[in-house]
Amino acid sequence: MTDIPFLGLVHNAALLLAVAFIFDVSAARWSTGRTSIRQVPVGFVIGLVGITVMLTSWTFMRGIIFDTRSVLLGISGLFFGFVPTVIAMAMTAAFRIYQGGPGALTGVSVIVTTGAIGIIWRHLHRHSLAEMSWRELYLFGLVIHLVMLSLMLTLPWEAALQALLNLTLPVLIIFPLGTTFLGVLMVNRLKREQAEDTLRKNEEKYRFLFENAVEGILIAQDEKVRFANPAFVNALGYTEEIIKSRPFITFIHPDDRQMVLDRHLRRLTGEELETGYDFRAITATGAELWLEIHSKVIPWEGVPASLNFLIDVTERKRTEHILRQQQDRLDLAQSAGKVGVFDWDMVSGKQIWTPQLEILYGMEPGQGEHAGYDWLPLVHPDDRGEAESTLKLCIQERRTEMDADYRIIHNDGEVRWLSIRATISYDASDHPVRMVGTCVDITERKLMEMERQAATERLRKGLAATVQAISIAVEARDPYTAGHQKRVADLARAIATEMELPADQIDFIRIAATIHDIGKISVPAEILSKPTMLSAIEFRLIQIHPETGHDILKDIDFPWPVAAVILQHHERMDGSGYPHGLTGENILMEARILAVADVVESMASHRPYRPALGIEAAMEEISKYSGILYDSNVVAACVSLFREKRYTLD
CATH class of the missing domain: 3.30.450.20 (PAS domain)
Incomplete structure (x- = not known):
């Protein structure tokens, strides 16, 4: 019994070396994350290693052998995955059955269980296998071999008891450590492979960027180009061989050569200079090419050289030239137009x-x-x-x-x-x-505006005086309605203000209302002051006064359609008014306001043929026919004036 630990160490060392070699050879060619036909030969190799280990196994008793296939298959499941491990499990299980004996079933169970644990552990592991710690690997080895020892109970009872008494301590001490050691070797190998893969990808990426960069990239040393990317070669139009064979200043515009060479040499001596500036190059066709260059000193084959990034800015230079010309024109235009910008x-x-x-x-x-x-x-x-x-x-x-x-x-x-x-x-x-x-x-414009406003105000005052004179002349022929036009004008203005109309429109309404009855000049005075009801002919003479007023005023150049408002101030919303029977929106808003103000003032005032009816009667009249004869918005504003704001007719 005392030979068991030593045999286990020998077997374990052989196993570690064999599997480490397999992994080192196959890992660079085999993706651990996908099933591939290339995994099949790896599985066969692992199976052969398992059979080799089983051939050098230690015989515990007749038909019951002890070896380190559990370490091999557990590590295989964890690091090589399903396909190689299943192949190895099938090969080693078949060989164990071939070996026979009372422990064959237990041996096959150990093979299947330890390989399955490795596969499941791999599946449940959330991170990269390269991140596995030695503690997790030791735990993994401990779990595998605790399960292996529990499978000893499938042996006949006496054999199982002897196996557990003799094998438990060596297995739990040596095999988890062996599993950990082999796992650490493989983790390190994975890390190296990942680092090499990252380096290879970076090299490919940088090579791709270098070869496909839009900017020109070159390395200059000893006044010659040592290295140039395709963008720079294509920009100049020369072959790469010609570019490398000549001093680089031969490709630079004569006026800029000394500047570029001086900066290049000073930078190589370690002097701190601005990293970027513009210069002109000459292409193979003789065309000027503006380039923006950014340089940095680097070692190249042990000697200082300059790494240069060049951007074609020819279009930008042309644009700048155009913009300068446009700015000059703009400055001239601003000066001529007295326009400043901030x-x-x-x-x-x-x-x-x-x-x-x-x-x-x-x-x-x-x-x-x-x-x-x-x-x-x-x-x-x-x-x-x-x-x-x-x-x-x-x-x-x-x-x-x-x-x-x-x-x-x-x-x-x-x-x-x-x-x-x-x-x-x-x-x-x-x-x-x-x-x-x-x-x-805008001084001149302001002065003209102020002069125009002064002239307008003078005109407005003259117009108001003229309108007032006309109003007085009209009312002089009808003493019973003296002040009617003024009161109507005041009420119409108040209604327009209540409706929040613009100030200019309010002034328009006041002017029109002040002379709205100018057409009555053509009506005989005895009809205007008749104390009894008018005859049909007399009423018809009264009805034509809007048209007469329109004819009198239509040729006067008012700033508003005063004549049209006077013509319509007896029209009604339902078309029952006169002289043209207009309806709704066909009647000017100013005329609708004037109509309500005229009715209210007339009903509230004394007339030759009747006494005053009063404000309440007037309010009832316009409210009753709101929306029928009179504009509902105008009626609402008028009623609000008298009933809420206590407006009175002076």
């Missing part, structure tokens, strides 16, 4: 002004950079607060555009008007980061 970095507070903008602000041109609020003290004191508040409001409300007009004062006291149009950019936190805009001198 770019305000609102984070640093710095602004870049064009020379024309500095001229607009009364400064000497050419300063370029300014602080953020340099412009504010130059703004006219009366406009300064509004200019600053406009900017702050735009930022507060996160507006992307700003428009403002304000005056500035030059050093000589001259006042000029500027119009600013700018775009504001914000960061992800809604903080303003940049404002770019233009300033235009």
Whole structure:
């Protein structure tokens, strides 16, 4: 019995060497992650190693042999996978059956179980096998051989008891250690293979990048090109042999040769220089090629050389030339049009002004950079607060555009008007980061606008006086309706204001209402003041006053269609009005407002043929026929004036 440990060590050493050799030969050609026909011969080799081990086994008793096939098959399942291990299991199991004896069934069970444990362990392992630690490998070996020892119970009871008493300690001490040692060898082999594979892939990747790079890449040493990639060769149009055989300065534009050579030599001596600059090369066809070069000193075959990356920037240079020409034209246009441009970095507070903008602000041109609020003290004191508040409001409300007009004062006291149009950019936190805009001198335009406004105001006042005179002349012929047009005009204006119409439209309504009955000039005074009901003929004479008023005013150049409103102020929404029976939206809004105001004032006031009916009667009338005779929105505004805002007819 004392020979068992020694025999186990001999068998284990032989097994370790054999399997390590197999793995070292096959791992470089065999993918551990997929089933392949190439795994079949590996399985046969492992099976032959198992049979060899079994041939040198130690006989415990007749028909019961002891060897290290459990280590072999467990490691095979773990590192070689299903196909090779199943083949090895089949070969060793067949050989064990061939050997026969009472322990044959137990031997086959050990073969199948230990190989299966290795395969299952491999399947359950979540990480790469190259990451397995020696602790996990030892645990793996311990599990395998605990299971192997438990299978001894399949032997006859006396043989099983003797086997366990004699073999348990050597197996649990020696075989897990042997499994660990062999596993560590294989893990290290996997790591080497992975490192070699990574290195090979990196080499292929860098070779691919070098050969397919858009940029030219070359290595220069002793004023010659030692190495050049296809992009550089193709750009110059020479063969690689010609490029390498001549001094590299022969491919450079004569005006740039000394600069390039000087920088190259100074860099090789260790002097720190800027890494990038532009120069011109001459292609095989004689064309100029602008290149941007970035260089770094590297050792090449033990001697300093420069590694150079070259980018074709010919198109960029052409574009820059075009942009310079366009900028010159733009500067000329800005100067002629008195347009200045600014770019305000609102984070640093710095602004870049064009020379024309500095001229607009009364400064000497050419300063370029300014602080953020340099412009504010130059703004006219009366406009300064509004200019600053406009900017702050735009930022507060996160507006992307700003428009403002304000005056500035030059050093000589001259006042000029500027119009600013700018775009504001914000960061992800809604903080303003940049404002770019233009300033235009609009002094002449402003002066013309102010003159036009003054003339318009004079015209408006003259028109109002004329309209008032016409109104007085009309009412002089009808003493019973004196003040009617003024009251209607006031009410119509109030209704339009309640409806939130534009100020210009409200003024239009007031003017039209003030002279809406001008057509009554053609109606005999005795009819206008008749104290009894009118006859049909007399009423018809009254009904033509809108047309008469229209004919009187149609040729006058009002800024609004006053004549049309006067023509329509007796039309009704349902078409029952006169003179043309217009309906709905065909009636001007101003005429609809005037119609309601005219009815309310007429009912609330005294007439020759009846006493005043009062405001409540007028409200009931327009409310009753709201949407039928009268515009519902106009009625609502009128009712709101009298019942909620206590409006009164003066």
